[in-house]
Amino acid sequence: MSQASISNLLNLNQGYWIELRTNYCPFNSSMSIHKSSANISVIQQDYTPLRNIILSICRKSIDKTTISYRLGSNVKDSECLVEQLLADYSLYFNKTNHIISTYKVNSLTVIDKTWLVNSNVRLSMTTIYKSNKCVCVSFGTDIRSV
Numbered sequence: 001m002s003q004a005s006i007s008n009l010l011n012l013n014q015g016y017w018i019e020l021r022t023n024y025c026p027f028n029s030s031m032s033i034h035k036s037s038a039n040i041s042v043i044q045q046d047y048t049p050l051r052n053i054i055l056s057i058c059r060k061s062i063d064k065t066t067i068s069y070r071l072g073s074n075v076k077d078s079e080c081l082v083e084q085l086l087a088d089y090s091l092y093f094n095k096t097n098h099i100i101s102t103y104k105v106n107s108l109t110v111i112d113k114t115w116l117v118n119s120n121v122r123l124s125m126t127t128i129y130k131s132n133k134c135v136c137v138s139f140g141t142d143i144r145s146v
Contacts, residue, residue, distance in 0.1 A: 002034065010114060013116075013122075014040050014041055014049070014101070015039075015144045015145070015146075016037065016038070016040075016137050016144065017037065017038045017039075017122070017142045017143065017144050017145070018035070018036075018037050018051055018095075018142070018143050018145055019035070019036050019037065019038065019142045019143075020033070020034075020035050020079045020136055020140065020141050021033070021034045021035075021139065021140040021141075022034075022138065022139045022140075023035070023136060023138045024136070024137050024138070025135060025136050026134055026135075026136075026137070027133075027135060034087075037145075038142075042123065044118060058129050063097055088102070088103060090102050090103070096115040097115060097117070098113070098114070098115050098116075099113070099114045099116075099141065100112070100113050100114075100137050101114075104111040106132070107130055108129065108130050108135075109128070109129045109130075110126065110128050110129075111126070111127045111128075111129075112124065112125075112126045113125045113126075119144070120139075120143060120146065121141070121142070121143055121144070122140075122142040123139075123140070123141055123142075124138075124140040124141075124142070125137070125138070125139055125140075126138040126140070
C-alpha cells in the first residue's frame, strides 16, 4: 500500500466519533450493545512499514480507556492493560471507501471490514475466529461529531 493511500485513510478518519456497536457470539447466542466514543488523530507521520504493529489498551480513568495502534517495539507502559504485537497484519483497499484489515492476536484471527459511507458516517463489521470457527460477529455504526 502506498504512503499516500495510508495518509488519505488516516485523514478521512481523523476526528471525534460516536459509535454504536452490536456484538453477537454464536457459541452461546449472547448479544450485547455498546456505545462508545473515540478521538482519532494522527500522531506519527511515517506510515511505511506495516509490520511490528502493536495494539495498546490503557486505562486512563474509570470511564476512559484508550486503544491505540503504533509502530515499534513491544515496550509495556505501566498504565496499559494490554500491549500485544499483531501478527500477520494486512490491509486491503477494495475501493476508496472500503477497507479490509486482518490480523492475529494470540489464537484469534480478526477480520475487520469498514465502509466509509461519507465523511461523517462509517459502517463496520468485525468477525473473530478461533480455530477456524466464528466466535464473535460485531456490527458498528460510527458518526463523526462536528
